[in-house]
Amino acid sequence: MRSCTLALSVGLFLSLPLHGGWASGDEYFRGDAEDNGTVIAGDIDFLVSFLYLGGSAPECEDAADVNDDGDIDNADIVVLANYVYNAVNNIPAPGPTDCGTDPTSDPLDCQFGGGCN
Ligand SMILES: [Ca+2]
Numbered sequence: 001m002r003s004c005t006l007a008l009s010v011g012l013f014l015s016l017p018l019h020g021g022w023a024s025g026d027e028y029f030r031g032d033a034e035d036n037g038t039v040i041a042g043d044i045d046f047l048v049s050f051l052y053l054g055g056s057a058p059e060c061e062d063a064a065d066v067n068d069d070g071d072i073d074n075a076d077i078v079v080l081a082n083y084v085y086n087a088v089n090n091i092p093a094p095g096p097t098d099c100g101t102d103p104t105s106d107p108l109d110c111q112f113g114g115g116c117n
């Protein structure tokens with residue numbers, strides 16, 4: 001009986017979201033890396049600058065994680081460029097035109113999100 005209770009407790013603990021990533025933090029447009037309220041070519045420039053030229057970090061990391069894989073890297077630039085230049089929208093929720101919070105748990109945070117209200 002005791003071990004059953006322990007297993008249940010461990011199970012509940014493991015089901016809790018890490019870093020409080022579920023629906024926490026500010027609302028944002030995914031892809032709006034520079035946080036100005038629209039997803040445009042300037043966001044690609046911002047990501048290139050941040051990743052390769054020592055530019056400033058995005059205030060809303062979740063917005064810069066364009067493909068929502070929990071990391072900000074070149075793959076995000078590819079997805080963003082496809083949206084901006086080829087009108088291919090492979091951007092996960094909340095998407096580039098809907099204001100919302102991150103539906104998936106990850107170590108990234110969204111501290112500002114000022115361009116989404
Ligand atoms: Ca923008």
Ligand SMILES: [Ca+2]
Binds near residue numbers: 064065066067073076
């Ligand atoms: Ca990513």
Ligand SMILES: [Ca+2]
Binds near residue numbers: 062069070104105
């Ligand atoms: Ca996420």
